[in-house]
Amino acid sequence: MTATVESQAKPTRSLVPARMDRLPWTKFHWLVVVGLGVSWILDGLEIQLVSLVSPILQKPETLGLSSGQAGFLGSGYLIGEVVGALFFGRLTDKLGRKKLFIVTLAIYLLGSGLGGFAWDYWSLLFCRFIAGLGIGGEYTAINSAIDELIPSHYRGRIDIAVNGTYWGGAAIGSAIGLWLFNSDNVSANWSWRLCFFIGPILGLIIIFLRRTIPESPRWMMTHGHAQEAERIVDEIEERVRHEGVELKPVDDSKALEVTETPHLGIVELTRIFFGQYPKRSIYGFTMMVTQAFLYNAIFFSYALVLSHFYGVSDGNLPYYFFPFAIGNLLGPLLLGPLFDTIGRRKMILSTYGLSAILLMISAIMFNNGALTATTQTIFWCVIFFFASAGASSAYLTVSEIFPLELRGQAISYFFALSQGAGGVVAPWLFGHLIGGANNKHPHTGPLTIGYFIGAGIMLIGGLVAWFIGVNSERQSLEDIANPLSVVKRPEGGISGAASEAVAS
Known part of the structure; x- marks a missing residue:
């Protein structure tokens, strides 16, 4: 069974996805990154x-x-x-x-x-x-x-x-x-x-x-604007040629036959997510919830930890935040290319797993009184160098593993679930674990347990990605999941519900 939806509408043959994917990196793509990435x-x-x-x-x-x-x-x-x-x-x-x-x-x-x-x-x-x-x-x-x-x-x-x-x-x-x-x-x-x-x-x-x-x-290709979609790709390709890049023709065998996307209600969406893509839904949900729990747990409590356990004044807290933020920024920038070369599943397991192991080590040292405000911050920087890349890949995951017509809704649903299940619970839990800590007689035990809980949750996320994740690196979006409007597609790829078993 595939995610293809039958329709009486006359299908349109399109090379739009293949033409977009064969483009080299150009000024147009920088425009997209700068214009959209600022969010x-x-x-x-x-x-x-x-x-x-x-x-x-x-x-x-x-x-x-x-x-x-x-x-x-x-x-x-x-x-x-x-x-x-x-x-x-x-x-x-x-x-x-x-x-x-x-x-x-x-x-x-x-x-x-x-x-x-x-x-x-x-x-x-x-x-x-x-x-x-x-x-x-x-x-x-x-x-x-x-x-x-x-x-x-x-x-x-x-x-x-x-x-x-x-x-x-x-x-x-x-x-x-x-x-x-x-x-x-x-x-x-x-x-x-x-x-x-x-x-x-x-x-x-x-x-x-x-x-x-x-x-x-x-x-546009899947929403009744196939000719306009072709015109836009023509314009993008013309920009590329003006930059001195020679584009090779795309083989017609890579064309998709699509019809206009049908209207889908909540019942149909639920059936597609959990009926045709049950493993992917579990995969996407796990990635989003586990990273949301860890991030909200640490981010909303780091100031309390520094002040209660290490005596850092309110005025000096921003100085400890800067290296924490830089570590989070550098992780995705430096490790991101490896998700395209080494692969999604290997890198998700590695980033989630390494952040979990390092958090456990820091928790033991924290409980033994072996850390200072500076060394605690250094640990957080290294932990979230890996965790940040993994967390960013969670958004990538839910965006690319579902059909084109559901992409926005998939992101929104899993984002909402992650914030409700992980984003709300974690700050509340860690706030209570810090509880009555004070500078003279700090009690590290409860928060140490919290750190181990966070590490365990991240480790679960990495293992789920390894066992049921999708090898979507360098794959066309249409090969990862058939658009619902596809009538006929080329042979090959890892499309449709059959790709639920692609993790091996």
């Missing part, structure tokens, strides 16, 4: 700035929020991300990638920018929710578009590197915060407002660049 930078910037501004918002001269209200601003943003991913994920599969990556960026600009004009807690919370809606929608539209526009030989490293730039945004946010939230430079009542304008300023520059990025020809 993760904006997300990292947003979360880091808001985490730094929370104490300022509790001051009487600003909004005078309680600790609970200040903390829930982050939750409001996260809830917005989940809702935005679910809502816009369906729309990006229905209406197209380009329409949505323009609309979602505009929503983010509006929500974040208006946050600078908030007059009380509820108005700011609403603005944070709107900003989260936009970024959540960005995840689905951006990852879908990047995977469909980037040639198969480069897809893994580019997707992983782009997802890893979140930490570049976080580092930028921390650097800005050191200056912006210094009362000697800017008054408290102005600093928190100005921080909400930084992301939109960057976004306004990018939104004009995005207008020059075309719609995904792959999406």
Whole structure:
């Protein structure tokens, strides 16, 4: 059985996927990376700035929020991300990638920018929710578009590197915060407002660049716009030839016969995910949940660990964050190419497994009192050098292993599930494990157990990838999973539900 959907519509023969995948790396692909990849930078910037501004918002001269209200601003943003991913994920599969990556960026600009004009807690919370809606929608539209526009030989490293730039945004946010939230430079009542304008300023520059990025020809091919898809590929190829690159003809045997994508309701989607692709659904869910648990556990508790167990002052916490962020950024950039050469399953097992083993070693040393704030941070840097590459590959995984028509929704569903199952539970759990720790009589036992739980969960993720993962490196998206609209396809590849057994 395959994922092919029968249709009465007259099929169209298309070489669009094969033509896109045979392209070399060109200026056009840099345009795609820069124009679309900025979304993760904006997300990292947003979360880091808001985490730094929370104490300022509790001051009487600003909004005078309680600790609970200040903390829930982050939750409001996260809830917005989940809702935005679910809502816009369906729309990006229905209406197209380009329409949505323009609309979602505009929503983010509006929500974040208006946050600078908030007059009380509820108005700011609403603005944070709107900003989260936009970024959540960005995840689905951006990852879908990047995977469909980037040639198969480069897809893994580019997707992983782009997802890893979140930490570049976080580092930028921390650097800005050191200056912006210094009362000697800017008054408290102005600093928190100005921080909400930084992301939109960057976004306004990018939104004009995005207008020059075309719609995904792959999406158009399966949604009744085959001629327009061919025209877009013609234009891309012409750009490439102007750069002095000679393109060889694509063999007609690589053509797909497709018909227009049928409308799919929730019941049909559930049947496809868990009926035709049960192993892939378990695989994608496991990748997303395990990385979300580890990241949220450490990221939301690292400041508490440094202050409670090592006596680091609040003012010095950003200096420990910088190397942590850099380690997270370098992992995807340096290890990403190996996901295309060594392969997905081997690299996921390696990155998840190494981060788990290193976390266990650091937990033992932490419990024995053998670490300082500096050595603890060094351990985190090395752990997340590997974990960051693995976490970024989780987004790549759920984007490439399902049919084209479900790509946006697959990203949104597994993102929402991961945030609910791992993203919410982990900070709560680790906050309770840190609990009554203090500088004079720190009790490391409970948190050590938490670190072992996080390591075990990551190890499970790596093993699941090894045993039921998909060898999708350097494979055309259409070879990894048949589009639902395919009527006839070339022989070969690892398409359809039959590829559930491809892990060996």
